[in-house]
Amino acid sequence: MAGFFTSVLRSKCPKCNLDNLYVDNNPYHLSTLSVMKKKCDCCGQSYEPETGFYYGAMYVSYALGVAVMVVPAMLLYLLFDLGFGALLAFVITVYIFGFPLFFRFARNIWFNIFVHYDPELRRKLENKTALPS
Numbered sequence: 001m002a003g004f005f006t007s008v009l010r011s012k013c014p015k016c017n018l019d020n021l022y023v024d025n026n027p028y029h030l031s032t033l034s035v036m037k038k039k040c041d042c043c044g045q046s047y048e049p050e051t052g053f054y055y056g057a058m059y060v061s062y063a064l065g066v067a068v069m070v071v072p073a074m075l076l077y078l079l080f081d082l083g084f085g086a087l088l089a090f091v092i093t094v095y096i097f098g099f100p101l102f103f104r105f106a107r108n109i110w111f112n113i114f115v116h117y118d119p120e121l122r123r124k125l126e127n128k129t130a131l132p133s
């Protein structure tokens with residue numbers, strides 16, 4: 001499970017957790033937000049297993065959006081009795097500033113559903129790189 005969270009939160013290869021998934025690891029550089037590497041430089045895992053693979057990440061994105069925006073908005077309504085306008089402003093603000101993170105987290109979670117962490121492979125790769133050449 002640690003491999004899953006490392007991969008999702010730090011945008012690392014889901015199989016070995018060593019290489020970055022994206023060309024630019026900062027999601028707030030919007031011009032490179034969705035630009036992924038072709039494959040892992042460490043273990044060779046392809047980052048696009050099939051054409052259109054990441055369309056499925058939209059479902060994850062929807063669930064993330066509901067969890068991150070609607071649930072806190074409901075809590076704000078119940079605890080502070082905020083009006084509809086204030087809640088709408090809250091949700092829109094969270095969406096605008098959180099969009100790059102939601103986008104990447106959705107892709108990372110989707111990829112991790114299909115490709116699982118292999119701690120044995122990671123140990124082998126780390127030992128290989130630790131040897132003097």
Ligand SMILES: [Zn+2]
Nearest residue numbers: 013016040043
């Ligand atoms: Zn890898």
